[in-house]
Amino acid sequence: MNDVKIGLEIHVQLVSLKTKLFCSCSADYRGKPPNTNVCPVCMGLPGTLPVLNEKAVEEAIKVAKALSANISNVSYFFRKNYFYPDLAKNFQITQYDKAGGIPFATGGYLKLSNGRRIRIRRMQLEEDPGRIYYEVGIQEAKYSLIDYNRHGVALIEIVTEPDIREPREAREFLEKLSGILEELGIPVGGYEGAIRCDANISLREGARVEVKNITGFSAVEKALSYEITRQRNLIKRGIKVERETRHWDERRRITASLRKKEMEEDYRYFPEPDLPPLIVRKDVLERIEGIVKPIEEVIKDYVKKYGVEEVIAERIARDRRLRTLFDRSVKNRPDLARHLASLLANEIPFLMKRKEIELPSNVKGLLIVAEARRDGLSRDEILKLLEDWLHGKEVIHHKATTLKEADLEDIVKKVTKKNPKVVEDAKKNPRALNYLMGLALREAKGVIDKKKLFDLLRRSLGL
Amino acid sequence: MKWERLSAIRLIEELKSGSITSEEISAYFLDRIKKVDHILNSFITLNEKAVKEAEKIDKDKKGGRLAGLPIAIKDNITTKGIRTTCASRILENYVPPYDAEVISRIKREGGIIIGKTNMDEFAMGSSGENSGFGPTKNPRDLNRVPGGSSSGSAAAVAAGLAPLALGSDTGGSIRAPASFTGIVGLKPTYGAVSRFGLIAYANSLEQIGPMGKNVLDAAYLYSIIYGEDEKDSTSLPSPPLSIERISNFEAKGVKVAILTDLVSRVDEPVRKVFERGINYVSEIGAEVSEVKLEGIDLALPAYYVIACSEASSNLARYDGVRFGVDCRTNLSWRDAYKEVRKLFGKEVKVRIMLGAYALSAGFFEEYYVKAVKVRRKIREGLKKLLKRYDYIAIPTMPVLPWRIGEKLDDPLYVYLSDALTVPANLAGVPAISLPIGLADGLPVGIQFIADEFEEEKLFGLAKRFEEEAGELGVVDL
Numbered sequence: 001m002n003d004v005k006i007g008l009e010i011h012v013q014l015v016s017l018k019t020k021l022f023c024s025c026s027a028d029y030r031g032k033p034p035n036t037n038v039c040p041v042c043m044g045l046p047g048t049l050p051v052l053n054e055k056a057v058e059e060a061i062k063v064a065k066a067l068s069a070n071i072s073n074v075s076y077f078f079r080k081n082y083f084y085p086d087l088a089k090n091f092q093i094t095q096y097d098k099a100g101g102i103p104f105a106t107g108g109y110l111k112l113s114n115g116r117r118i119r120i121r122r123m124q125l126e127e128d129p130g131r132i133y134y135e136v137g138i139q140e141a142k143y144s145l146i147d148y149n150r151h152g153v154a155l156i157e158i159v160t161e162p163d164i165r166e167p168r169e170a171r172e173f174l175e176k177l178s179g180i181l182e183e184l185g186i187p188v189g190g191y192e193g194a195i196r197c198d199a200n201i202s203l204r205e206g207a208r209v210e211v212k213n214i215t216g217f218s219a220v221e222k223a224l225s226y227e228i229t230r231q232r233n234l235i236k237r238g239i240k241v242e243r244e245t246r247h248w249d250e251r252r253r254i255t256a257s258l259r260k261k262e263m264e265e266d267y268r269y270f271p272e273p274d275l276p277p278l279i280v281r282k283d284v285l286e287r288i289e290g291i292v293k294p295i296e297e298v299i300k301d302y303v304k305k306y307g308v309e310e311v312i313a314e315r316i317a318r319d320r321r322l323r324t325l326f327d328r329s330v331k332n333r334p335d336l337a338r339h340l341a342s343l344l345a346n347e348i349p350f351l352m353k354r355k356e357i358e359l360p361s362n363v364k365g366l367l368i369v370a371e372a373r374r375d376g377l378s379r380d381e382i383l384k385l386l387e388d389w390l391h392g393k394e395v396i397h398h399k400a401t402t403l404k405e406a407d408l409e410d411i412v413k414k415v416t417k418k419n420p421k422v423v424e425d426a427k428k429n430p431r432a433l434n435y436l437m438g439l440a441l442r443e444a445k446g447v448i449d450k451k452k453l454f455d456l457l458r459r460s461l462g463l
Numbered sequence: 464m465k466w467e468r469l470s471a472i473r474l475i476e477e478l479k480s481g482s483i484t485s486e487e488i489s490a491y492f493l494d495r496i497k498k499v500d501h502i503l504n505s506f507i508t509l510n511e512k513a514v515k516e517a518e519k520i521d522k523d524k525k526g527g528r529l530a531g532l533p534i535a536i537k538d539n540i541t542t543k544g545i546r547t548t549c550a551s552r553i554l555e556n557y558v559p560p561y562d563a564e565v566i567s568r569i570k571r572e573g574g575i576i577i578g579k580t581n582m583d584e585f586a587m588g589s590s591g592e593n594s595g596f597g598p599t600k601n602p603r604d605l606n607r608v609p610g611g612s613s614s615g616s617a618a619a620v621a622a623g624l625a626p627l628a629l630g631s632d633t634g635g636s637i638r639a640p641a642s643f644t645g646i647v648g649l650k651p652t653y654g655a656v657s658r659f660g661l662i663a664y665a666n667s668l669e670q671i672g673p674m675g676k677n678v679l680d681a682a683y684l685y686s687i688i689y690g691e692d693e694k695d696s697t698s699l700p701s702p703p704l705s706i707e708r709i710s711n712f713e714a715k716g717v718k719v720a721i722l723t724d725l726v727s728r729v730d731e732p733v734r735k736v737f738e739r740g741i742n743y744v745s746e747i748g749a750e751v752s753e754v755k756l757e758g759i760d761l762a763l764p765a766y767y768v769i770a771c772s773e774a775s776s777n778l779a780r781y782d783g784v785r786f787g788v789d790c791r792t793n794l795s796w797r798d799a800y801k802e803v804r805k806l807f808g809k810e811v812k813v814r815i816m817l818g819a820y821a822l823s824a825g826f827f828e829e830y831y832v833k834a835v836k837v838r839r840k841i842r843e844g845l846k847k848l849l850k851r852y853d854y855i856a857i858p859t860m861p862v863l864p865w866r867i868g869e870k871l872d873d874p875l876y877v878y879l880s881d882a883l884t885v886p887a888n889l890a891g892v893p894a895i896s897l898p899i900g901l902a903d904g905l906p907v908g909i910q911f912i913a914d915e916f917e918e919e920k921l922f923g924l925a926k927r928f929e930e931e932a933g934e935l936g937v938v939d940l
Contacts, residue, residue: 090779268822
C-alpha cells in the first residue's frame, strides 16, 4: 500500500489549563448549562479585546518540545474569516504559515513502532469554536441551538506531513500522541472531544481528499480504510479522484461529500491587529526545556550522562512509568544509575509480566534494591527484594550486616563441612571450586567481600 | 449663569468649591441638550440616570478629579447599561453589559456620562452624515457638516451641550470634526489609551481621544483616560502628563516643520488661514522650516485598504445571533445573516466589500500587503522627520466644511478630505487639531504632530498657539 499518503490535522484541547485562550472564563466547560461559561470577550461582544493566556503558551511549548519541534521565537496570530454560527466573531483567532504568518512551532516528528518517523509540519495555537445542537436530527431540525461554553478554549492544531502510509499507522500516531500528551499532564483521553482529527488522503496521482468529523482513534482507522477502498474503486473504474472535503458518517460508516474544491471558502487570513506578536520568552523556554525532552534526547542523555547501555536506556525512556521512576531515583543517586537502569529495564518488567501489579512510586525502596545489586547480591535475592518493593513491603538490604571476616569463615566452615566430597574434588578441579564458591555465596545473607570469601575458601582447602 | 461658557477646568473648580453641585450641572446640561439638540442631532441616547448619579456623587463627596462633571461619549464607546449603537440600526437596541476602560476611568474620577453622541456609522465617514440616526449639523453653520466621524461629540462641545467629550480617531475622526466645529481634539499615540470597549472599525489605527473647547480642557480629560491597560494587549505605558507643565510651556526655539507637499494641495481659503497660523507659530518663538516627505501621497490609499480590510473582519460579528437585533426567522442561518446585515448603512457596506476584496485570495498581496509596506515607509519617514524637528505642522482639513448632502454623490471628495489626518494614524504618532481662525465664517484648524508619547509636548505647543490665536468659544444657538 505504498501509494497511499495520509496527513493528519489534529486538534488538541489544552485540558490542563484553568482558563480559556483569550479570556478568563473557565476552560472546564463540560457539563455546564448552555451559555453560562461565557463573558463579553468569548461572546465576541463589540469592543472586547483578546488577551493571550500565558499558560497556554507554556503548555504549547511542552507539546512542541515533546515532539522535537522547533519553537518560533516570534509567531503571529491571524484571523481566519468565515461565517458560521458557532464562531462568535465570525472569525477564528488562529495562526498561519502563509501571508507572512509564522506558526508557533514547525518541524518535529513522532516515531511509530515500526521505526517510521511521521514528520510534523506545524503546530499552532487557536481558539475552539462553540457547539451547535439540534434537538432533532440535523435534517428535520427547524432551528439550531448554539452553546458558546466551549468557545475560546485553547487548542493546539498539529498538522503532520503526508507521511502516514496506512490507516493503522494513523491510529498508532494518535494513540502515541495521546500518550505523550498524557505524560505532559494534558490527559486528552479523559475528556470527550478533547482530541479531534481531520485526515487528508491521496492515492498515487489522485487529488487530496479531506475527511472531517472523525471522533475516536478507531474511527480514524475505519474512515481511512473506507476512503482508501472508495478511491481505489474509482481509480479502477478509470474515474478521477477529485479534490474535495468529505464527512465521516459514524453511523453509516461511510464518508460522504461535503463540498467540492471550488466551494472551498476563501478565509481571507490577515494578522490579528488586537494581539502583539507572540514572543516566547527565553526564561520560559529554558524552564520548560528542563522539564520536557523528546524521547530521542532522553535516551541520548541516559547513555551520555549515566553510562547506561543504549538498549536499556531506550527501554526505560519509552515507558513513562519506568522513565519517571528512573528520573526520580537517579536524581538522588547518580552513582547507582546503571544498577537502577538494569533493574528498571530487566527485572522489574520481568516481575510485572509474571504478575499483574502496579508500579509503586516509592523511590527509597528501589534505591535500596539498587544498592543491593551494586553490593553483589544474587539475582534471586534481588528479585526477592524487588517483590517486597512491588508489594509495598519494607525493603531490607542487609547492608547493615555487612559480613565480617569471622562471618565469612563461618560460612566457609559450614559449606566445606556439608560437602566433603566436593571439597576433595575442588582441590584438583577449579569447576568444583566454583561450585563451592556458589554455595558459599548463597549461604551469605548480607553484603560480602567476594574476593575475601574466595580467598578464605581456597585457604581452607589448602590451596 | 451660562455654565456652558466656562471651561471644563473652571467648572470642575466650581464643583470642587461647592458653588454648584454636580446634580445642578448635570440637570443644566441635560436641559440644554433637550432644548437645543433637536437642531443639531448631536446625541443619540441620553443617560436618563445622569442626574441621579450626580446626586450620588454630591452626597458621597468623593468627587474625584472630574468632581461630578458631565461628559459626552461617542456612541462607539461601550457604556454599561446605556445603549451603544455606533449610530447603526444593526445595534439599535444593544445595551452593553460592561464599561469600556476609558469609561471606568472617567467614572472612577467622578465623571458623569451625560449621553452618547451621534457619529458616522461605525466611525466610517468624515462628515457626520453617514449615521443611521440622521446627520449631525455643524453648530457654526447649521447647513454644513460638522466633520466626522466624531460629529456629535464635536458639535456638542462647540454648542456647549457638554463641557467635554470623548471621540475616537481612526483616520482623522477626532481632528476633522474638531477642525470643522472650531474646537480642540487629540488623537493620542497608538497604545496610549486603552481600546478596551471601543467598538472596532480599524483596530491597528484607532485611538480614543479627548475633545474640548480649549487645549487645557482636552489635556485634562486626556490625563484621566491615558495609561496602560492589561485588557488591551496593544496598550503601552506613557510618561506622566502634567497640566502645570503644559500651562507653562515655553515654545521659544522649538523646531516646527511644515510638510509643504501636503499644504500645497489644500483649498485656497484654508491655505490663507493656515499661513496666518504659521505666523502665530513664529510669533510664539518657534523656528519654522519647510520640508517634504516622499510617498506621503500614498498614505490615503494605504489607509483605506488597511482600515477597510480590518473593518470587513471586525463587522462580521453583527449577525443578530448574540446581541442587537433578533435574527430568529424561518430562514436558514445564511439567509438570516443576509437579512440582518441589510441593516448596515451604505457606506458601511461599501467598506466591508472593499476590505473583503483587498483580503481575498489573489488580491491580498496586491492590496493589503502593499498597503502595509506603504504604512511602514510613512511611519519611518515621519519618525525620521520627528527626530530632526520637534513638531510637524499641517492644516487639519484640506477644505472648509461642505454643505450637508452636497457631496453625497462624490464619495472620493470626502475620502480625499482625510489626506492630512491619516498619516498620523498610519504612523501611530499623536496629533492635535485646534482652531486658527475663520475663513468665510467657517473654522479652520491647524494640526500639530509630535513623536510617540509626546502628548505633553504637543499640548504645550498647542496651549501657546491657542494663547496667540484665541479660542473660538461656544456657539450660542
